[in-house]
Amino acid sequence: MEKNKPGYAEAMAEVEAILEKFNQGAMDVDTLAAEVRRATELIRCCKERLAKAEREVNEVLNEENDGNEKSC
Amino acid sequence: MTLTELQRLVKRRLDEAFPLPVWVVAEISEMKVNYSGHCYLELVEKGGADSIPQARANAVIWRTHFPSIATAFRMVTGSELAVGLKVLLKVVVSYHELYGFSLQVNDIDPSYTLGDWEQQRQQTIAQLQADGVFDMNRELEMPLVLQRIAVVSSRQAAGFRDFMQELDRAPYRFRITLFDAFMQGAGAESSIVEALEAIAARMEEFDAVVMIRGGGSQSDLSCFNSYRLCSHVAQFPLPVLTGIGHDKDQSVADMVAARMLKTPTAVATFLVEEMAQFDAWLDGRRAEIETVVSAWLQHQRERLERAAQGTAEAAVGMTRRMELRLERLQGELVRRKEELLIRSSTRLSMAVERLRERTAHLFERQRERIAAAEKIVAVRRPEQILRLGFAIVRMGGRAVHEASALHSGDEVTLTLGRGERRAKITDHGEK
Numbered sequence: 001m002e003k004n005k006p007g008y009a010e011a012m013a014e015v016e017a018i019l020e021k022f023n024q025g026a027m028d029v030d031t032l033a034a035e036v037r038r039a040t041e042l043i044r045c046c047k048e049r050l051a052k053a054e055r056e057v058n059e060v061l062n063e064e065n066d067g068n069e070k071s072c
Numbered sequence: 073m074t075l076t077e078l079q080r081l082v083k084r085r086l087d088e089a090f091p092l093p094v095w096v097v098a099e100i101s102e103m104k105v106n107y108s109g110h111c112y113l114e115l116v117e118k119g120g121a122d123s124i125p126q127a128r129a130n131a132v133i134w135r136t137h138f139p140s141i142a143t144a145f146r147m148v149t150g151s152e153l154a155v156g157l158k159v160l161l162k163v164v165v166s167y168h169e170l171y172g173f174s175l176q177v178n179d180i181d182p183s184y185t186l187g188d189w190e191q192q193r194q195q196t197i198a199q200l201q202a203d204g205v206f207d208m209n210r211e212l213e214m215p216l217v218l219q220r221i222a223v224v225s226s227r228q229a230a231g232f233r234d235f236m237q238e239l240d241r242a243p244y245r246f247r248i249t250l251f252d253a254f255m256q257g258a259g260a261e262s263s264i265v266e267a268l269e270a271i272a273a274r275m276e277e278f279d280a281v282v283m284i285r286g287g288g289s290q291s292d293l294s295c296f297n298s299y300r301l302c303s304h305v306a307q308f309p310l311p312v313l314t315g316i317g318h319d320k321d322q323s324v325a326d327m328v329a330a331r332m333l334k335t336p337t338a339v340a341t342f343l344v345e346e347m348a349q350f351d352a353w354l355d356g357r358r359a360e361i362e363t364v365v366s367a368w369l370q371h372q373r374e375r376l377e378r379a380a381q382g383t384a385e386a387a388v389g390m391t392r393r394m395e396l397r398l399e400r401l402q403g404e405l406v407r408r409k410e411e412l413l414i415r416s417s418t419r420l421s422m423a424v425e426r427l428r429e430r431t432a433h434l435f436e437r438q439r440e441r442i443a444a445a446e447k448i449v450a451v452r453r454p455e456q457i458l459r460l461g462f463a464i465v466r467m468g469g470r471a472v473h474e475a476s477a478l479h480s481g482d483e484v485t486l487t488l489g490r491g492e493r494r495a496k497i498t499d500h501g502e503k
Contacts, residue, residue: 012438015445022452029454029464029471039449046442054435061428 008049011042018042079169090165093178099158101125109135111142111153115161115175131163131175141180148182149189151293156258160184189294196299196324205306209330212311215279216353218346220247222271222278222310224264226255231286231317231336238340244347249278255285261295268304281310282343283325284336286317296323305329315339459489475501 006014018039021027027035073081102114111133119126133141145153153159163175200206225232227250239246251267254260264283271281283305295301296316302324305312311330315338316323326332333339450456458464464487465472472478482497 012441012445015442015449019445019448022448032452033454036449036452036454039445043442043446043449046438050435050438050442054431057431057435058428061424061431 005045006042008046008053011046011049015039015042015046076169079167083167083169086165086167093162093164095160095162095181096175097158097160097184098127098129098131100153100155101128103153103155105138109138111135111138113177129173129175131161131177133177137178141177145180145182145185149185151185153180154257156294157185158188189297192294193297193324196297196302197327199299200302200306200324200328203303205303206328207306209306209308209312209328212309212330214311214330214346217350218279218343219244220277220279221249221343222281223248223250224253224267224271224281224283225250225285225336227252229255229285231255231284231315234286235282235284235315235336235340238337239343242340242344242347244344244351246343246347256295261298261301264295264301265304268308272309275309278310280330281308281312282315282339283312283329284315284317284339286315286336293323296325301325302328313339313342455489458487461489463488 005011018035021035022032096115098115098117100113101116103111104113105111113131113133115129115131116125117127118124142153145151145159151157160181161175161177162179162181163177166174166176168174197206223232223235225235232250236248239248251270253267254263268281271278293316296314305314305325306328313331313333314323314326314329315333315336316326317335322332331342333342454464465478466485466487467478467482472484478484478497478501480497480500484495484497486493486495
């Protein structure tokens, strides 16, 4: 399961879809529990990815700023 | 009286009437020297303009006198005794019973003939001048090239042969047409005039006329002083060159001719020299042309060289200008590049900055989005809901959604906020 983690955009799309289902209210209580779990899991995953991406981007941008002859 | 007696009487009377020789003027109309050396003459006196004899007599120069008389005459006049000459003769009138009247010539005075010629000369000159034709032939322009020559001469004359031989030696070729004529004697004048008329009829074929005689007897040059012949020569439409060949006085024909030369050979030499002059003239023109052309060529060559040099200089100049321009461009390029680099790096920094802002914004939005989703999801947690007092009714493990699905006596599981309980349906429900 861990290896098949969806990408950020997919994960967010799934979260949105789950939220939509919530809004429609057509959901069994057990399904709800599963969906909530799923959503929570996805959100946690997204958070991680986002944090990682932000860290990387900032690294890159800092690199660009003080040493732009590094790789060009 | 017998015939002999009559003739003797006439002879005696004549001898008495002319005891001494007399000087008489006459023209020789016939002349014959026989084998024994005696010279027999017919003398005439022509009257007036029609030249018809009005007196005639036979005469004889015995061989005892003839050689000395002939020699003396030749030495003084330069001319042989000949038919057509007017002479002053010292004669003895004689009469012979058998042969009749005759004049025995003891002497001839050559100076009379000379004077007669001179008189004829002077008359001819005066008449030609009076006619206004004296200078006409001399005033004709001599053609630049004298090559087509009409010759008035006698084919047998030594002078004609000399003339032709001289021309043959020359390096130039002449076109000679002979108009054969008697150049001496009584018929000479008419014969020469006829020849001149024949030439005049074809004058386009000739550049000049050559009139030559010479060699042989020098007698009777008088035709070249005659008015008729000289008038023809003077008015002839082509230049006339004379080579009549004598060293005494000029004849009138010589005087009116375009060019007078002493001998036929001299005429030939003159023609050759004229040709040589023309040849030299041609050489001169050729040299002039060569000079002009070579100068022109040299000029053109120099112009070309200047042009070539100019082109080379222009090319060098242009190359230099282009090099300078290239250098300027290069310098500008370097400057521009630096400017560009500075600008680029500025822009890059700006871009990075913007990128940073954007990404930060993006991340912020995503965080907000996640937070929103998290909030919603948190609210939907069944545990959370159950904590509010709700319970899940399950029968056989499945959640029950409707009351009608339950019947009295069914056993269900209640899931609460905290813990689970089992329960039994006791009512029958509403119908």
